[in-house]
Amino acid sequence: MAVDNPGETDTRQTLAPGVSGRPPQVVRSLEESNDGKLLDIKDLTVDFVSVDGRVRILNGVTLMAKKGEVVGIVGESGSGKTTLGLAILGLLDSPPADIVSGSVVFGGRDLLKLKPSDMEKIHGTGINMVFQEPLDSLNPVYTVETQIGEALKVQRKRQDSPVQVTEAETKKVITDLLRNLCIDKPEEVLERYPHELSGGMRQRVAISISTIEKPTLMISDEPTTGLDAYVQNRILGMFSAQRKAGETLLYITHDLTIASQICDRIYIMYAGRVMEAGETRGVLQEPMHPYTSTLVASVPQGFEDAPPLSVQLGEPPDLRNLPSGCKFNPRCPYAKDVCRETEPKLEEIFAGRYAACWRVDKELGRFS
Amino acid sequence: MGDLVEIENLTVAFRSKRREGFFRTGPSLKALDDVSVTIGENETFGLTGETGSGKSTLAKVLVGLYKPTSGTVRLLGREIDYKKRKDIAYLRQNVGIVFQDPVRSLNPSLTVKEVITEALIAAKSIPKKDYDERINFITKLVGVTKDLLPRRPRELSGGQRQRISLARALVVPKKLLVLDEPTSALDVSIQAQVLNTLKKLKSELNMSYLFITHDINVIKYVSHRLGVLFYGRLVEVGDTRTVDTEPKHPYTQSLISHVLTLKKAGLQETVVSEHRPAPSGCRYRLVCPSAFERCATVPHWVNLGDSHLVSCFLYDRQAGKETHALLPTPAAAVTGGDLRAPPHEHS
Numbered sequence: 001m002a003v004d005n006p007g008e009t010d011t012r013q014t015l016a017p018g019v020s021g022r023p024p025q026v027v028r029s030l031e032e033s034n035d036g037k038l039l040d041i042k043d044l045t046v047d048f049v050s051v052d053g054r055v056r057i058l059n060g061v062t063l064m065a066k067k068g069e070v071v072g073i074v075g076e077s078g079s080g081k082t083t084l085g086l087a088i089l090g091l092l093d094s095p096p097a098d099i100v101s102g103s104v105v106f107g108g109r110d111l112l113k114l115k116p117s118d119m120e121k122i123h124g125t126g127i128n129m130v131f132q133e134p135l136d137s138l139n140p141v142y143t144v145e146t147q148i149g150e151a152l153k154v155q156r157k158r159q160d161s162p163v164q165v166t167e168a169e170t171k172k173v174i175t176d177l178l179r180n181l182c183i184d185k186p187e188e189v190l191e192r193y194p195h196e197l198s199g200g201m202r203q204r205v206a207i208s209i210s211t212i213e214k215p216t217l218m219i220s221d222e223p224t225t226g227l228d229a230y231v232q233n234r235i236l237g238m239f240s241a242q243r244k245a246g247e248t249l250l251y252i253t254h255d256l257t258i259a260s261q262i263c264d265r266i267y268i269m270y271a272g273r274v275m276e277a278g279e280t281r282g283v284l285q286e287p288m289h290p291y292t293s294t295l296v297a298s299v300p301q302g303f304e305d306a307p308p309l310s311v312q313l314g315e316p317p318d319l320r321n322l323p324s325g326c327k328f329n330p331r332c333p334y335a336k337d338v339c340r341e342t343e344p345k346l347e348e349i350f351a352g353r354y355a356a357c358w359r360v361d362k363e364l365g366r367f368s
Numbered sequence: 369m370g371d372l373v374e375i376e377n378l379t380v381a382f383r384s385k386r387r388e389g390f391f392r393t394g395p396s397l398k399a400l401d402d403v404s405v406t407i408g409e410n411e412t413f414g415l416t417g418e419t420g421s422g423k424s425t426l427a428k429v430l431v432g433l434y435k436p437t438s439g440t441v442r443l444l445g446r447e448i449d450y451k452k453r454k455d456i457a458y459l460r461q462n463v464g465i466v467f468q469d470p471v472r473s474l475n476p477s478l479t480v481k482e483v484i485t486e487a488l489i490a491a492k493s494i495p496k497k498d499y500d501e502r503i504n505f506i507t508k509l510v511g512v513t514k515d516l517l518p519r520r521p522r523e524l525s526g527g528q529r530q531r532i533s534l535a536r537a538l539v540v541p542k543k544l545l546v547l548d549e550p551t552s553a554l555d556v557s558i559q560a561q562v563l564n565t566l567k568k569l570k571s572e573l574n575m576s577y578l579f580i581t582h583d584i585n586v587i588k589y590v591s592h593r594l595g596v597l598f599y600g601r602l603v604e605v606g607d608t609r610t611v612d613t614e615p616k617h618p619y620t621q622s623l624i625s626h627v628l629t630l631k632k633a634g635l636q637e638t639v640v641s642e643h644r645p646a647p648s649g650c651r652y653r654l655v656c657p658s659a660f661e662r663c664a665t666v667p668h669w670v671n672l673g674d675s676h677l678v679s680c681f682l683y684d685r686q687a688g689k690e691t692h693a694l695l696p697t698p699a700a701a702v703t704g705g706d707l708r709a710p711p712h713e714h715s
Contacts, residue, residue: 076555077525184644198419225553228418228582229626230643236628254555257585257628284630298560299630300589303609304412308567309560309589316558318513 038248039065039088039217044102046080046087046272049095055319057083059272061102062346065217070239070249072263072280074256074295076316080272081252082132085219088250089129090119106217124151125158128215132222134202138194144205145190148174148212155213177208182234200231207235211242218242219250224258236262256299260284265352268292271317271327274346278353288355288367290332326358334359372544372576373407373430378439380425399425401600402439407544412570412577414591414608416584416623418643421597423580424468427548430578431465432456444543461491464542468549470529474521481517484536491540506535509565511558530554534562538569546578551586563590584627588612596620598652599645606676616678619652650680658682 046058058080065071073081086092088104090111104111106127111119131137139147149170156165171190178186181204194202203223210218220239224232239249239262253259259266259280266283268276268291276289287293297310317327325343329335338358346356349366361368381396400422407413417423428434429441435450442448443462448455467473474483484503488494494502507517510531521529530553537545547566551559567590570577581587587594587608594608596617604617615621645651653663662681670683 076557077528200419229584229623229628230418232628233626256556257630260630261628295556296630298556300560300563300585301630303588303612304590304592306589308564311557311560311564316555318515 036067037064038067038107039250040105041088042103044087044104045100046083046092047098047100049098052320057272057319058087061272061274063267063274065248065250067248068243068246069265070243070251070263072259072266073250073252073269074254074259074266075269076254078316078319079269081269082221085129085221085250085252088219089123089127090114124154124213125215127217127219128210128213130207130210130218130220130223132225134206135194137206138202140194143190144192144194145171145174148177148205148209151209151212177212181208181238200227203227204235207238217248217250219252221252222254225253225255232258256284256295268295271319271322273327273356274354275328276355282353286366288349288360289357290334291328371406372409372444374442375403375405376440378403378429378441379437380429380434381437398600403602405595405602405605407576407578409576410570410574411593412579412591414587414594415578415580415597416582416587416594417597418582420599422600423597424548427465427546427578427580430459430544430546431463432459462543463546464537464540465546466533466537466548466550468552470533470553473533474529476521479518479520480512480532483532484539487536487539494540502539506539509569510534510538511561531558531562541573542575544576544578546580548580549582552581552583559586566590584624585629596623601651602679603652604678607674610674610676616672616683617680618656618658
């Protein structure tokens with residue numbers, strides 16, 4: 001069943017394929033601590049082609065997730081977070097998307113080289129994605145029960161379980177799942193259509209569709225954005241429960257507070273590049289890249305009489321017209337000549353901590 | 369300094385669609401139930417609560433999109449009669465709004481520039497030759513780059529769309545700006561810029577804000593006073609710092625303790641069940657850990673000093689006062705300048 005359950009293939013295989021022509025340092029050191037690596041993205045570059053020309057959305061993104069880890073991808077809108085998620089799933093439409101280079105190795109196979117029919121088998125039970133707007137991902141003409149039931153059917157089929165389950169049993173499984181998500185009166189919710197539910201409830205239904213398929217890797221794209229504190233807590237609590245169950249989660253968000261609560265490691269993205277990566281606590285408490293520092297400083301703290309928030313000057317980057325050198329340099333208060341001329345590479349500063357900044361001193365292991 | 373907006377015993381009920389023959393028979397749903405709030409000049413009043421607590425309903429009443437079922441709204445001393453077109457026009461002249469959902473609040477067939485220009489045309493008070501200048505000024509403030517102006521909403525990201533809504537509301541100066549979750553869809557760095565801008569604009573343009581959001585971190589940072597709604601009822605009002613550091617109502621306490629912050633590590637492991645509001649009495653009593661018999665009646669307002677008001681019997685008892693269960697009585701006098709409440713309950 002290696003095809004149907006890619007997550008169960010020997011993870012040691014990840015070492016083998018597609019590593020020729022890799023960029024130097026970063027990949028080597030990532031590989032040294034390779035054991036249990038479930039997802040391994042190397043040098044992924046994606047362009048969007050339109051009549052106006054080619055726009056580079058992702059530029060040499062290298063990222064990995066170990067089994068059982070919660071990995072955060074943090075960045076502003078337009079930083080390529082969602083494109084990255086879609087690229088992993090093979091959901092980028094081509095055209096306009098054009099994958100220029102790179103590899104996405106999941107469970108030992110390069111997903112970019114898979115046939116669409118093979119990729120389809122990975123969707124759902126292998127990799128699953130929860131999207132930001134649940135109204136767009138739920139089918140408006142089916143009830144909640146039908147939609148969750150459909151996912152359950154797929155999961156059972158892939159497991160090849162010969163046991164026939166009755167409708168009543170299916171209903172019980174779904175009801176229990178919804179109850180675990182703190183949905184009051186799940187029996188009533190089952191009968192409803194997506195538009196009859198509140199935003200938080202819809203998102204939990206969308207998440208339950210993903211979880212019921214028990215994916216090896218779950219990608220969630222801003223699942224709690226715009227939801228209130230209680231619902232956020234419920235959803236995040238659910239994700240931590242899943243992590244305990246050994247599931248790997250790729251958590252895409254622009255909200256640093258949420259990332260700080262749930263992620264083991266985070267990648268800070270800017271203009272389609274990874275600017276900084278490492279253990280969440282380290283990155284947020286002692287940021288190396290000035291971009292990370294400004295993100296941290298942007299989180300509102302204190303009361304009305306507090307001083308203005310320190311924010312980056314200027315606007316988010318226009319991907320069609322990026323500056324030379326470091327892409328952050330126009331907004332960076334510490335930019336010097338070299339930053340405007342040559343783009344820094346993502347380098348390992350110390351074990352497990354990466355930054356792409358000329359002003360990070362490798363000897364000292366910090367920003368200087 | 370007078371009060372800009374006075375809202376008294378405002379109730380907004382939505383009738384159920386269920387019909388039996390000709391008559392509607394279903395129970396009506398009170399989205400707002402006996403809410404009294406005042407917003408002072410140059411003040412930012414923060415209103416928070418969960419989804420479905422009626423925050424947006426209040427916002428819509430203030431711009432005349434919903435009519436109150438009962439209660440009064442006074443703007444600059446003038447009582448608004450929601451049946452009169454002139455009064456609604458007066459309301460809209462002075463009150464601007466930024467909606468929660470930037471996708472549905474922008475006309476998809478207009479370019480960004482047209483969307484903003486529409487607001488200028490509707491205001492009628494600005495000469496045409498000033499349009500460009502105002503648009504440039506406002507788009508720069510909210511962080512919309514010039515190249516976005518000829519584009520249409522669908523070409524923009526959620527964050528950009530919300531910034532355009534903000535530009536549209538601010539392009540004509542208003543007395544009160546209702547901000548209904550204005551930054552929920554924005555990136556943190558843009559949110560920070562917008563919050564800074566809002567603070568700056570408020571003092572420059574002599575404006576008040578009704579800032580509605582579920583994000584406690586944001587509301588703490590922007591508002592002078594804070595009101596907490598639970599299923600249509602205001603449960604606590606007071607100075608933001610006081611409400612945040614010493615929340616009194618059990619609901620506010622629970623809400624504040626669930627706020628995620630950057631520094632606090634680890635999630636709350638306790639699972640919060642879905643909040644089911646009680647049909648009568650204190651709406652929170654079904655979930656409240658300290659509910660007792662008296663909570664079956666509607667609690668009245670208790671003044672804890674410094675215009676910190678809480679609608680909970682717990683504090684009544686602690687004050688050691690002999691009070692009998694009260695039904696909401698019509699307001700008799702203004703106390704503390706904040707809320708209308710029966711005068712004999714105040715210590």
